Amino acid sequence: xxxxxxxxxxxxxxxxxxxxxxxxxxxxxxxxxxxxxxxxxxxxxxxxxxxxxxxxxxxxxxxxxxxxxxxxxxxxxxxxxxxxxxxxxxxxxxxxxxxxxxxxxxxxxxxxxxxxxxxxxxxxxxxxxxxxxxxxxxxxxxxxxxxxxxxxxxxxxxxxxxxxxxxxxxxxxxxxxxxxxxxxxxxxxxxxxxxxxxxxxxxxxxxxxxxxxxxxxxxxxxxxxxxxxxxxxxxxxxxxxxxxxxxxxxxxxxxxxxxxxxxxxxxxxxxxxxxxxxxxxxxxxxxxxxxxxxxxxxxxxxxxxxxxxxxxxxxxxxxxxxxxxxxxxxxxxxxxxxxxxxxxxxxxxxxxxxxxxxxxxxxxxxxxxxxxxxxxxxxxxxxxxxxxxxxxxxxxxxxxxxxxxxxxxxxxxxxxxxxxxxxxxxxxxxxxxxxxxxxxxxxxxxxxxxxxxxxxxxxxxxxxxxxxxxxxxxxxxxxxxxxxxxxxxxxxxxxxxxxxxxxxxxxxxxxxxxxxxxxxxxxxxxxxxxxxxxxxxxxxxxxxxxxxxxxxxxxxxxxxxxxxxxxxxxxxxxxxxxxxxxxxxxxxxxxxxxxxxxxxxxxxxxxxxxxxxxxxxxxxxxxxxxxxxxxxxxxxxxxxxxxxxxxxxxxxxxxxxxxxxxxxxxxxxxxxxxxxxxxxxxxxxxxxxx
Numbered sequence: 001x002x003x004x005x006x007x008x009x010x011x012x013x014x015x016x017x018x019x020x021x022x023x024x025x026x027x028x029x030x031x032x033x034x035x036x037x038x039x040x041x042x043x044x045x046x047x048x049x050x051x052x053x054x055x056x057x058x059x060x061x062x063x064x065x066x067x068x069x070x071x072x073x074x075x076x077x078x079x080x081x082x083x084x085x086x087x088x089x090x091x092x093x094x095x096x097x098x099x100x101x102x103x104x105x106x107x108x109x110x111x112x113x114x115x116x117x118x119x120x121x122x123x124x125x126x127x128x129x130x131x132x133x134x135x136x137x138x139x140x141x142x143x144x145x146x147x148x149x150x151x152x153x154x155x156x157x158x159x160x161x162x163x164x165x166x167x168x169x170x171x172x173x174x175x176x177x178x179x180x181x182x183x184x185x186x187x188x189x190x191x192x193x194x195x196x197x198x199x200x201x202x203x204x205x206x207x208x209x210x211x212x213x214x215x216x217x218x219x220x221x222x223x224x225x226x227x228x229x230x231x232x233x234x235x236x237x238x239x240x241x242x243x244x245x246x247x248x249x250x251x252x253x254x255x256x257x258x259x260x261x262x263x264x265x266x267x268x269x270x271x272x273x274x275x276x277x278x279x280x281x282x283x284x285x286x287x288x289x290x291x292x293x294x295x296x297x298x299x300x301x302x303x304x305x306x307x308x309x310x311x312x313x314x315x316x317x318x319x320x321x322x323x324x325x326x327x328x329x330x331x332x333x334x335x336x337x338x339x340x341x342x343x344x345x346x347x348x349x350x351x352x353x354x355x356x357x358x359x360x361x362x363x364x365x366x367x368x369x370x371x372x373x374x375x376x377x378x379x380x381x382x383x384x385x386x387x388x389x390x391x392x393x394x395x396x397x398x399x400x401x402x403x404x405x406x407x408x409x410x411x412x413x414x415x416x417x418x419x420x421x422x423x424x425x426x427x428x429x430x431x432x433x434x435x436x437x438x439x440x441x442x443x444x445x446x447x448x449x450x451x452x453x454x455x456x457x458x459x460x461x462x463x464x465x466x467x468x469x470x471x472x473x474x475x476x477x478x479x480x481x482x483x484x485x486x487x488x489x490x491x492x493x494x495x496x497x498x499x500x501x502x503x504x505x506x507x508x509x510x511x512x513x514x515x516x517x518x519x520x521x522x523x524x525x526x527x528x529x530x531x532x533x534x535x536x537x538x539x540x541x542x543x544x545x546x547x548x549x550x551x552x553x554x555x556x557x558x559x560x561x562x563x564x565x566x567x568x569x570x571x572x573x574x575x576x577x578x579x580x581x582x583x584x585x586x587x588x589x590x591x592x593x594x595x596x597x598x599x600x601x602x603x604x605x606x607x608x609x610x611x612x613x614x615x616x617x618x619x620x621x622x623x624x625x626x627x628x629x630x631x632x633x634x635x636x637x638x639x640x641x642x643x644x645x646x647x648x649x650x651x652x653x654x655x656x657x658x659x660x661x662x663x664x665x666x667x668x669x670x671x672x673x674x675x676x677x678x679x680x681x682x683x684x685x686x687x688x689x690x
Contacts, residue, residue: 007055070122258300356464496563
């Protein structure tokens with residue numbers, strides 16, 4: 001089959017860097033699905049993206065679809081042939097639906113029955129005739145934010161300025177938003193040609209490289225890292241590279257050149273976090289450290305261009321950064337004139353949520369929940385005092401100039417300002433820690449007091465939103481409740497705290513009810529919270545490589561105490577692949593199946609007619625008492641396993657559904673008690689055995 005390379009390029013105005021990776025992946029996925037649906041073979045696809053273009057180079061694209069030969073099965077022969085031996089209406093309709101004459105039908109036997117069949121063939125279409133349909137694929141793409149331009153109805157990430165669709169040396173005709181396809185692309189906006197004609201898709205990357213456009217994001221990343229490492233070696237520096245910032249810079253430039261600049265040493269008196277954030281967020285600069293990790297008065301940036309006049313570029317960047325750092329220093333000095341008490345008063349005027357009150361209201365709720373958690377954990381009086389003070393002042397830095405300028409520094413500045421205001425080290429650190437974790441993979445609170453307030457704060461936000469009907473659905477989660485719930489789970493597991501989740505929810509809902517802001521019945525809220533957290537726990541168990549059936553089993557039973565849940569899943573994973581455990585589970589499931597028929601839980605020993613009944617009852621009482629005193633989930637599972645033999649003996653010797661009604665009900669009550677004991681650990685019926 002003949003093949004050609006195919007190049008598709010969408011040229012746009014500069015796209016936001018944070019959109020580009022997702023857009024490139026989406027274009028590739030949509031085109032791959034289209035090729036599959038159209039049955040067009042190809043060898044491989046290379047994906048390219050820069051701030052001004054999304055492109056795909058499809059290697060070895062077949063020049064036509066393969067011919068399609070299918071065999072369609074119709075009605076049985078006895079239905080397809082009438083009494084006179086002619087084709088029935090059913091057979092004629094079947095032939096008509098497959099585009100053939102009835103004479104072309106034939107019979108084949110399937111499982112001892114003859115059926116009528118039709119063979120239909122369809123010649124493959126020319127690929128070039130199908131490719132214009134990719135215009136619909138391009139316009140079907142979606143982005144976090146779209147825009148319209150000119151008189152066009154199309155909404156797209158940025159205005160489309162040129163299109164390339166080249167199949168071998170032939171142009172594929174398409175038009176999108178008034179832009180027609182051509183074989184002409186554009187180089188670097190300042191350094192390259194603006195009319196680069198392509199004769200062969202395979203020359204795409206090299207031709208643009210000659211025009212100062214490196215179309216491969218991975219190649220640009222590699223160049224940036226190499227250049228920064230060279231600066232490190234030449235100057236004896238360390239340049240920590242934030243991966244998120246590196247990703248952004250890769251998609252801000254088409255031809256990267258790294259350079260460094262310098263700022264006045266007196267700015268180093270500003271906290272490191274402020275300097276780094278100012279450089280990163282406002283200017284997209286990397287900080288520079290010495291060999292000991294101390295911040296130096298230098299920065300590294302990446303230019304979208306070549307190495308000419310780098311000194312002038314550095315001076316321009318230094319001038320801009322100097323102004324930014326002067327602002328930061330001013331904010332920092334002004335903030336230190338504020339007292340914590342004055343900041344707390346201002347929190348009373350800032351709305352947290354129109355239905356949940358001010359941040360001051362939130363602070364009071366968090367203090368109550370934190371006090372409850374501290375009491376349940378049995379922390380010392382000193383730690384309880386620290387936790388209360390942390391909860392009281394945790395949000396004070398929200399009204400500072402620095403956090404107003406850099407919201408991501410909330411907590412960071414709070415810790416610094418609290419320490420300068422004379423708060424204890426435990427309280428100052430707790431102000432920072434109560435925001436942790438801020439995202440997946442972030443550090444967790446190390447101090448018990450910081451963890452207590454972090455739990456209380458996150459639970460207040462989650463419970464508050466659920467209480468007024470804000471429950472995340474689909475991909476919508478504007479308040480970050482999933483992230484907060486994941487943080488609650490992570491803290492409880494990290495600390496090994498055996499606090500009941502349901503009790504935590506109730507503790508967080510109590511101040512909301514007292515404040516009179518809850519709009520929904522508490523039982524509805526609790527149900528939604530349980531379903532919401534169950535999904536978070538499922539994710540945690542999946543990340544721990546727990547089998548899907550074990551996850552279903554443990555989440556179908558009591559999972560309020562998270563360390564127990566994780567240990568329970570691990571205990572089941574250790575046993576679930578053994579033959580002995582398979583037999584044990586079979587006995588457990590027999591108990592549970594019959595237990596559903598029980599009408600009463602009352603067990604009367606006097607009604608036991610067989611010795612095996614008494615033996616099972618005594619084993620039940622013994623195991624029930626033993627597991628109540630155990631905390632180790634593996635030991636609990638092993639103890640439950642000792643019931644296997646008395647259960648088997650019971651079923652071997654006893655007819656559960658005895659004719660005597662009292663005896664039957666008593667045996668079912670015994671099985672009901674056993675089922676509650678066993679399936680309170682996990683729903684063993686969910687487990688799957690080969």
